[in-house]
Amino acid sequence: MNSEEKTLSNQAEAEETLESEAMIEVRDLTKKFNGFTAVDHVTFDVKESEVFGLLGPNGAGKTTIIRMLSTLSRPTEGTARIGGYDIVKRDNKVRQLIGLVSEKMIMYDRLTAKENLRFFGKLYNIPKNILNPRIDELLELVQLGKWKNSKVGTFSTGMRQRMNVIRALLNMPKVLFLDEPTLGLDPQSTVEVREFIKKINRENKTTIILTTHMMNEADRLCDRIGIIDHGKIVTLDTSTNLKKLVSGDDATVMKMEIPNLTKKLVTSIQALDCVKSVTQENSSHLKIHATGDEAFDTIIDAVRTAKARINSVENLQPTLEDVFLYITGRKMRDKADNKIPMGNNRQGMPRRRIR
Amino acid sequence: MIKMGAKTMLSHSFRIAWKDLMELFRNRMGLVLLILMPIFMMTMVGFIYPSETSLNNVSIALVNEDEGFGDYSLSSAFITALEAINDNADMMTLTDASSLDDVRDLIQTGDAEGGIIIASDFTANIMSRKQGTVTIVTDQSNPQMSAMIQAVLGEVVEQMGTALAQQNIVDELGIDLSNALAVVKPYDIQVKGSIEGEFSYFDFIAPGIMAMTVMMSVMTGLPAAISQEREVGTLDGMMVAPINRLAVILGKTIAQMARGILQGTLILVLAMTLFGVTVHGNILLVFALLLLGVFSFVGLGVVLTSFAKDQETAVMMMTTIMFPMMFLSGVFFPVEQMPWFMQSISKVLPLTYVADALRKVMVLGADIPALTTELSILIVFGAVMTAIAVPVFKRAMTR
Numbered sequence: 001m002n003s004e005e006k007t008l009s010n011q012a013e014a015e016e017t018l019e020s021e022a023m024i025e026v027r028d029l030t031k032k033f034n035g036f037t038a039v040d041h042v043t044f045d046v047k048e049s050e051v052f053g054l055l056g057p058n059g060a061g062k063t064t065i066i067r068m069l070s071t072l073s074r075p076t077e078g079t080a081r082i083g084g085y086d087i088v089k090r091d092n093k094v095r096q097l098i099g100l101v102s103e104k105m106i107m108y109d110r111l112t113a114k115e116n117l118r119f120f121g122k123l124y125n126i127p128k129n130i131l132n133p134r135i136d137e138l139l140e141l142v143q144l145g146k147w148k149n150s151k152v153g154t155f156s157t158g159m160r161q162r163m164n165v166i167r168a169l170l171n172m173p174k175v176l177f178l179d180e181p182t183l184g185l186d187p188q189s190t191v192e193v194r195e196f197i198k199k200i201n202r203e204n205k206t207t208i209i210l211t212t213h214m215m216n217e218a219d220r221l222c223d224r225i226g227i228i229d230h231g232k233i234v235t236l237d238t239s240t241n242l243k244k245l246v247s248g249d250d251a252t253v254m255k256m257e258i259p260n261l262t263k264k265l266v267t268s269i270q271a272l273d274c275v276k277s278v279t280q281e282n283s284s285h286l287k288i289h290a291t292g293d294e295a296f297d298t299i300i301d302a303v304r305t306a307k308a309r310i311n312s313v314e315n316l317q318p319t320l321e322d323v324f325l326y327i328t329g330r331k332m333r334d335k336a337d338n339k340i341p342m343g344n345n346r347q348g349m350p351r352r353r354i355r
Numbered sequence: 356m357i358k359m360g361a362k363t364m365l366s367h368s369f370r371i372a373w374k375d376l377m378e379l380f381r382n383r384m385g386l387v388l389l390i391l392m393p394i395f396m397m398t399m400v401g402f403i404y405p406s407e408t409s410l411n412n413v414s415i416a417l418v419n420e421d422e423g424f425g426d427y428s429l430s431s432a433f434i435t436a437l438e439a440i441n442d443n444a445d446m447m448t449l450t451d452a453s454s455l456d457d458v459r460d461l462i463q464t465g466d467a468e469g470g471i472i473i474a475s476d477f478t479a480n481i482m483s484r485k486q487g488t489v490t491i492v493t494d495q496s497n498p499q500m501s502a503m504i505q506a507v508l509g510e511v512v513e514q515m516g517t518a519l520a521q522q523n524i525v526d527e528l529g530i531d532l533s534n535a536l537a538v539v540k541p542y543d544i545q546v547k548g549s550i551e552g553e554f555s556y557f558d559f560i561a562p563g564i565m566a567m568t569v570m571m572s573v574m575t576g577l578p579a580a581i582s583q584e585r586e587v588g589t590l591d592g593m594m595v596a597p598i599n600r601l602a603v604i605l606g607k608t609i610a611q612m613a614r615g616i617l618q619g620t621l622i623l624v625l626a627m628t629l630f631g632v633t634v635h636g637n638i639l640l641v642f643a644l645l646l647l648g649v650f651s652f653v654g655l656g657v658v659l660t661s662f663a664k665d666q667e668t669a670v671m672m673m674t675t676i677m678f679p680m681m682f683l684s685g686v687f688f689p690v691e692q693m694p695w696f697m698q699s700i701s702k703v704l705p706l707t708y709v710a711d712a713l714r715k716v717m718v719l720g721a722d723i724p725a726l727t728t729e730l731s732i733l734i735v736f737g738a739v740m741t742a743i744a745v746p747v748f749k750r751a752m753t754r
Contacts (some may be wrong), residue, residue: 070595074753095597104588108374110381122370123596125363151381167592 023048023175023207024069028078031064031231038064040231041078048174049205051197053222055212055320061231062211063103066179069209070100082175096124099168103179105160106167109153113144113163116152117170124171131170138166142196158189165196176200178210182217194221215320225320229328239320246318246326251276252295253318256286257311258303265306274298277325284311289326364599371593371606375580376613393568393618397625400564400687401557412445413504416452416461416470416492421477429478429487436515437471446507455492462494469493469504561626562713563686565619569645570652570706571677572615573608577653578660578669580607586666590752600749604657612649619645635720641713644726648709651733654740661744661751680706705736 022045031039039061046052054062067073069080071091079086085093100106107116114135121131139145142162147155152163161181168176181197182190198221200206212218218225219239226236235242246253258265261284269288270278276289288299296313303310316322380386417437421430441447450467452458458470470492474480477487491508493501517539524535581603584590593603623641626632634641656673663669682688683697684706690698701707712729715721723730 072591072594072753092597095595098595100591100595102588102591104591106589106592108378108589110378111374115377119370119374120592120596123367123593123598125597171596 021048022046023050024052024080024082024209026065026069026078026080029065029068029075029080030077031061031068031073032076038231039068039075042228042231042233043078044226044233044236046207046209048207049201050224051201051208051210051222053210053212053218053225054228055215055218055225055324056228057213060228062213062228063179064231065228066100066177066209066211070098070177071095072100096171097174099171099173099176101165101168101176101178101181103183105164107152107160107163110151112149112151113139113155114148116163117167120167121170126171134170138169142166142192158185158192161185161189161193162196165193169200172204173206175207175209178208180211180213182212182214190217197221215324219320227324227327234327235323242320242323243318246289246322251318252288252290253316253322254288254290254296254299255281255314255316256288256299256303257284257313258286258308259284259311260308261286262306262308265303265308268306269299269302272298272302279325287316289322360599364602364605367598367602368605368609371603372609372613375607375610379610379614389614389618390621393622394625396564396568397622397629400560401626401630413447413469413500414467415447415449415504415508416458416467417449418452418454418458418470418472420454420475421473422475422479424478424482427478427482429481430473433473433477433489433515436518437511440511440514455490458492462492468497468500469508471508557626557630558632558718559689559714560687561622561630561632562717563684563710565622565626565641566645566648566706566709566713567681567684567686568622569612569615569619570648570680570709572618573611573649573652574656574677575670575673576611576614577607577656578663578673579666580611581660582663582666582669594752600752601745603752604653604744604748608649608653612646615649616642616645632717634717636716636722640716640723644709644712644716647730647733647737648705651705651709651737651740654737654742654744657744657748658740661747680704683707684710686710705733708732 024046026042026044028041028043029039030037030041042061042065044052054065056062064073068075069082069087071087071094074088079088081087082094083097085097087094106120108119111119117135117138118131121135126134136145136148139148142165144159144162144166147159152160155163165178165181168178178197182193185193194217197208197210201208210218210221222239224236224238225242226233227242228234235245237245261280266278266280266286269275269286272290274290274292274295276291278289279287281287290296290299292298300310300313318326379389417434419430419434421428423430438449441449450461452461452467452470455470455472458467458472461467462470472490472492474488474490477489481487489512491505491512493504495501517536520539521532521535524530524538525532528535528538530538581590584593590603594600623632623634627634655676659672659676660669663672679700683693683701684690684704685701686706690701690707693701708729712721712726712733715725715729719725
């Protein structure tokens with residue numbers, strides 16, 4: 001952990017302990033698989049009824065964190081407490097408090113919706129007279145009421161994911177873990193699931209930790225976001241504050257359409273002092289992060305000097321995607337000496353990108 | 356508190372078992388295969404493994420080279436007698452051939468599986484008080500068949516010889532037929548089993564196959580079921596619930612056991628109805644033994660499951676273990692036929708004892724006291740394996 005990251009996470013931690021008692025406390029949580037460190041001394045707190053997002057690319061360690069917190073995987077080092085209970089020593093207590101929506105569907109295809117929910121409900125020792133109405137209620141809530149006696153195997157992906165979410169709500173958990181809840185869903189189902197997550201959080205005051213590699217998802221759902229990369233939390237803050245990181249001070253993000261874009265031109269823009277990073281989005285569009293008051297002028301001059309035409313220039317509000325690029329991009333530059341690693345065909349594409 | 360815990364654990368186990376069986380019964384294809392497997396197994400083993408006298412319509416080439424003695428020929432009488440015996444038993448189809456080479460050709464083309472050659476001086480020798488020669492030709496490319504033809508034809512010729520000798524003695528000494536037999540064959544051999552009734556190879560093999568099927572169900576079913584759920588991700592759904600980890604193993608075991616017992620029962624019913632196997636001991640004891648057998652196996656299955664990373668590996672591990680176990684534990688072949696090192700391996704396999712005990716109960720009508728050795732070995736084996744399996748499984752589940 002470099003010193004900068006440490007201060008960031010420490011700051012966040014300090015803020016929380018002052019404000020309210022944490023529902024989830026994670027301290028130096030570490031997981032190693034045969035010498036490979038998947039999660040590296042992660043420390044954060046989540047307040048009660050907060051929606052906390054873990055944002056990062058595939059393989060960053062998000063799922064491993066969720067698996068450790070939901071008692072499915074044993075930490076190599078460090079501790080975590082949920083509702084005051086240690087996740088290792090009091091695992092059964094923790095299990096009563098939590099619900100897990102895993103990346104994989106936890107559903108048996110050959111059983112009906114109702115049978116599935118009844119099976120899992122029984123594992124929580126919920127008495128029949130409470131469980132049955134609750135199952136009906138949950139199924140109605142996600143508009144699956146009329147499918148309750150159909151086998152889950154016949155459901156569409158969207159229906160399955162809604163089932164997957166309500167399955168985790170059977171025990172009315174205080175803490176809900178959602179691992180990539182909208183992965184592989186069509187836009188409409190994605191919106192539905194997101195709305196449902198918000199609703200649960202609002203109405204039941206459920207504390208939610210969700211992982212995603214989708215920036216807009218984290219942006220829309222989460223009160224606070226921890227950006228995770230290579231098993232470490234590199235930044236942790238609210239979405240607004242994170243964006244300020246990028247746009248704050250004198251940073252500019254612009255999108256430029258250049259019909260006769262060349263590899264040489266991209267290289268020359270990268271070489272400018274004010275430019276922090278360049279992303280080529282397609283054959284004619286460039287996204288440029290720059291700093292300084294004269295960034296606009298400098299870049300446009302450079303393009304004009306190279307005899308390239310500019311069709312349009314757009315000044316963008318930074319997104320979380322930019323935040324990620326900004327943070328991890330800088331990290332990459334710390335290691336290697338060039339600004340942007342160059343691909344063979346697709347010039348100016350950063351090696352690590354968020355989908 | 357502990358009692359309560361055990362009760363909820365059991366109820367969770369039954370939930371999981373119910374869920375597994377539900378999935379099984381909804382899988383039509385799987386269910387059909389589940390029932391077909393023992394039927395195939397039984398019919399294969401039952402019809403293919405022959406008893407000694409079960410030669411059926413084997414085509415035999417018959418060569419009569421006998422030149423007779425004057426006008427007199429004993430070979431035609433020999434052939435008539437042979438045909439008379441064959442008409443009763445229907446063992447072979449006799450075809451005429453001209454010479455030994457002809458028989459060899461027939462064997463090569465597959466038109467005959469053996470041959471009988473009556474030597475050219477057959478009648479002459481017998482008439483001059485020498486032995487008449489009958490040659491049996493066998494097909495060495497099929498040793499089992501060859502041995503059988505040799506044995507059966509040998510016996511037939513022997514019988515005919517005895518009858519002839521008997522007749523000769525009656526003629527020469529003028530004593531009656533039964534006394535003549537005593538002169539020709541002074542010893543009468545009788546075979547008696549330890550209990551009454553007729554027994555076939557099938558009686559030997561049926562208990563073994565039953566034991567094997569049940570074990571195989573559990574041994575392959577358990578790792579497949581657990582690692583499949585792990586791969587699909589549904590195992591997480593159970594593991595994240597506040598249930599005892601043992602409930603998962605126990606539930607899965609109950610389900611697999613139910614499956615195995617179903618198949619075992621099917622085998623028993625088939626064996627009794629189709630192949631005339633009778634259970635001489637207590638049928639409840641048969642099932643109790645099967646359950647005990649499962650108990651002794653489960654631990655091993657769980658340990659292997661814990662080590663296997665995915666379903667494919669788990670099933671491969673199981674098959675690797677099952678195969679030698681099948682052959683080494685005396686299910687198909689008596690352990691006593693094996694070389695010493697195989698016999699030693701056989702002694703540490705639980706299936707050996709299950710099959711043995713089952714055979715004792717089903718064939719010999721043995722009771723619990725007669726099974727003390729087998730029972731105690733199985734219990735100890737099961738207890739040790741379970742003691743190893745539980746912590747290993749717990750660790751593996753929170754990797």
